[in-house]
Amino acid sequence: MPSRLKRIARALLPTDTIELSRFLIGKLLVSRLGGARTVARIVEVEAYLTGDPASHAFRGLTKRNKTMFGSRGHAYVYRIYGTSWCLNVTSAEPGIGEAALIRALEPVAGLDAIRERRPGVPDRDLLRGPGRLCTGLGIDGSIDGLDLCARDAQLALFDDGAKLPIGISTRIGLTRALERKLRYYARGSKWLSGRVALSP
DNA sequence: TCACTGATCGTCT
């Protein structure tokens, strides 16, 4: 059980996207979407930067990615492959399209509600993968642009003081910029997505 | 645990 949860103010979020990605490892995501309260710890994040061919913002501002160009600490949610939702935390200064993709979470509280959203799924797979964690926490495109630092937010970032060892690797599922090591994960966690060999 | 495949649809070219 987490000790004392402190809401994370926007001023505490690093403006630099790589720093933000590392900062987010070990932090808590609290969802009240759909009525149930669920809490999960961030254990895997990927950074998407300016000038990065793999980023949605690479070709400039569009209707889909406009949230990425807003101020940091907001939820950028998009649909991928027509089937799954993905959650990002926006980063950098307004006008700059950068974000941190949340790839995996460790369930902390509200397990029943999460299992209810993903019936028949083993606990280890409940929040392992960007699409799966959105389903598990009730996240969909309707919350795109939500302020994760707002007092009354249905989805918000919290800190319980936990410090986890951080590993670095290449990103997952891309066809461009395959070589860049912009994936950050909680070393030793059993809740990570991707192949085991990618998270030594 | 890994490799491969089909599903599926909004967004951008």
Place this chain on the structure above:
DNA sequence: GACGATCAGTGAG
């Protein structure tokens, strides 16, 4: 008209 920052299912090792 093509293509994904993915997932679930299947089959082999």
